[in-house]
Amino acid sequence: MTKSMTDALSSLASRMPRVVREHEVLRVAGWIPGDDPAAVANAAIGEVLRWAQRRCGGQLPPEAWARKSFDYLSGGRNSSCVRLQSGTSDLWATRADDPDKNVAERVWTTEVVVGLLPDQPAKFSARLLVSTPEADLQIEPHTPGFIQQVVENCRLISSQKLLSVAPTVYETETDAEDLIGYLIDPSRQLPIFVVTLAENGQADHPTLDTAALSRAMLGIGHVALLHPKATWRLTERFGKFKSVFGGSARVYLSGFSDDADPYIHRLVLANQLDTTDAAARATRWMRQLAAQESVLRTKLGRDVLSFAAIRDASLQLRQQNLRNEDASISDQLAAANDRIAALEKQVASLGSEQDYYIAEYEKERARAELSESQAQKSAHRIQHLTDQLTSKGNDPDHDIGLPSCWSELADWSDQNLAGRLVLTPNAHRGTRKPLYQDFETAARCLLWLATDGRNQRIHGGRGNMSNVTIMDGVQNASCGADTYDFDWNGRRFSADWHIKSGGNTRDPIRCLRIYYCFDPHTQQIIVSDMPAHRRTGAT
Known part of the structure; x- marks a missing residue:
């Protein structure tokens, strides 16, 4: 034997x-x-x-x-x-x-x-x-x-900032502007752990010991303590989905920008910090993350x-x-x-x-495989529940309102279309200050993609989507010779479809283009670029 x-x-x-x-x-x-x-x-x-x-x-x-x-x-x-x-x-x-x-x-x-x-x-x-x-x-x-x-x-x-043993306190809107500038600084290497106060008059967070946290992470992470006035300015700049306020805490990793994925920069809600034990768990996680980032971001x-x-x-x-x-x-x-x-x-x-x-690589690989598997299962489960609601005559998207300006569109998409449609960083950047003014039409097109367009790709394939009219003057069509490759989430895709308006004009004020593809693994629409016409070899 x-x-x-x-x-x-x-x-x-x-x-x-x-x-x-x-x-x-x-x-x-x-x-x-x-x-x-x-x-x-x-x-x-x-x-x-x-x-x-x-x-x-x-x-x-x-x-x-x-x-x-x-x-x-x-x-x-x-x-x-x-x-x-x-x-x-x-x-x-x-x-x-x-x-x-x-x-x-x-x-x-x-x-x-x-x-x-x-x-x-x-x-x-x-x-x-x-x-x-x-x-x-x-x-x-x-x-x-x-x-x-x-x-x-x-x-x-370190990271162009003078280190301080104590947390940096931001009280006013002017202070908040300094923090915003540092958050989006592309040369920043250290993570910033932003801890907010729920009301005026508080000197420190009721459960998080920010002074001890700042000492523990000295040189590998910054701790910022925000008063309510400063948090409002963060919300105005980045939107509620990327901001932090009301006693919550958030880590802004290096590389953060206006079009960053909010899920990467983890948010800890106030009710997750309401006890001493909960605060201790959050503190432990923050210190471990700062240490891991220091090894990852610096080169030996x-x-x-x-x-x-x-x-x-x-x-x-x-x-x-x-x-x-x-x-x-x-x-x-x-x-x-x-x-x-x-x-x-x-x-x-x-x-x-x-x-x-x-050993650490094997752990991360196993975690990534498990996360991808769970994401696929969740996508199928969400689609199943959505189909059940629709079959009973209910519209799960009935109460979705539209954004009121371009600056709200990316956050609106992340909040309301998550799991069905995702904007790549390039698409996020395109929605900042575009020349195309009709943000409402763009939002309706994204909603169509996340609902009818996605459902047709899941249930009917691509054949019946060519030259579909979404609304007056707006069509869904194949990119044809304008198809191009792009990278997202560590994988390569081809943007082979687009939504277009304005006929054959390429005037960015009147022309809308939303380039996208469908990912069968996550069952999501991936929007690669918008809202302007993209210059390609064919054009």
């Missing part, structure tokens, strides 16, 4: 050491302002060393305070530092280990790099990692304490440097200098052995890190 490899080795499993994986928890990247970059870099290094001194269980060697390379071994609380000076560049990097006080075999590792480059401000980056054999790591990320020390004593800028080797890479460069430079100086064979061999040992440690660490990322 044959056995699998796992069965054959099961008797040995209890004797084998548990696999320890290194997880990267968060990354911080920024720069330190100041007229003298060398002085502010030296001050930041001092803050990091003072923090490391309190945690090392002893006394750091004199080389540490002289800003030189050193190795400090202290029963698991080990610290190492590399100073790499080459030409006009100066890099200082440290790595410190700290065993968890409550969980056995869990070890926290902190890496910090402070760099000076010609004609640039002092660069600062940090990584927090954890090594553990735990199969299911459950933590609430918190940036290391030295980040707060650097922010308070040296200042630190560009925004954040690893200690291993700098140590290897230092050892390589040492070898080269020994060769140039014609040093003894024994000295060169010792340098080579040191570099080999460092590279072996780096390879082992990268292998552990790779295992972690593969």
Whole structure:
């Protein structure tokens, strides 16, 4: 009888050491302002060393305070530092280990790099990692304490914004304009967690401790506290569907814009924060999201440097200098052995890190497949219920009102046509300030697409949709030679149909075009572009 490899080795499993994986928890990247970059870099290094001194269980060697390379071994609380000076560049990097006080075999590792480059401000980056054999790591990320020390004593800028330990308070409409500008800034990398107050007179949210939340996410996320006057301005600019107010909280991820998908930027309603336990759950989720985004948005080797890479460069430079100086064979061999040992440690660490990322990838792939499956099931269920209502003489869309202007159309579509029709970001942008003025006709066409047009695609195919009159002067037709490909939600589609008015004119004031396709998987109409005629190779 044959056995699998796992069965054959099961008797040995209890004797084998548990696999320890290194997880990267968060990354911080920024720069330190100041007229003298060398002085502010030296001050930041001092803050990091003072923090490391309190945690090392002893006394750091004199080389540490002289800003030189050193190795400090202290029963698991080990610290190492590399100073790499080459030409006009100066890099200082440290790595410190700290065993968890409550969980056995869990070890926290902190890496910090402070760099000076010609004609640039002092660069600062940090990584927090954890090594553990735990199969299911459950933590609430918190940036290391030295980040707060650097922010308070040296200042630190990240994503073009000066970091603050306390939440940023926005009280007036003028304050709200500053926030709006930062929300839509395409260069912004850090997520913004906007917490609103339900009424005037409140100094803080009744259940969310925004001060503690801001400290925990310092360097990986901003916390904004909005008073009611400021929330009204957000609603006027982005619409209710993308705004936040009345004691609710919302995260605005990087890349947010006027045409962003509101479901990506998660909203936590006030009634989901009404108890201490509910607020604690929301806080935990916010901290985890900020940490995940920091690893996702910053690039290792560009925004954040690893200690291993700098140590290897230092050892390589040492070898080269020994060769140039014609040093003894024994000295060169010792340098080579040191570099080999460092590279072996780096390879082992990268292998552990790779295992972690593969495991995380598999989790995300499974989650994406489950989400897609559930979305398809929901779409079929919604269609089934809609057909039942229609068969009984009820019109589920009877009470849908039309938007009163172009600025409301995108939100109106997201709210009333969700699950049946979706506007791509390109279509969202087209509805901002178009030259075509008849927004009501455009809204009626979208409603037709989400109802009659979609039903015909589901039940009757495409054959009976060609040259269908939707209203006087407005028709649905095949794109023909104007068909084009576009990407949406990670997939490629062909916009092969469009709604048109204005005859053959291409005057954007009188011409309406809504380019779309039907996705059989989600059973949605996907509007790729509107409301102007699109320039193509055929036109």
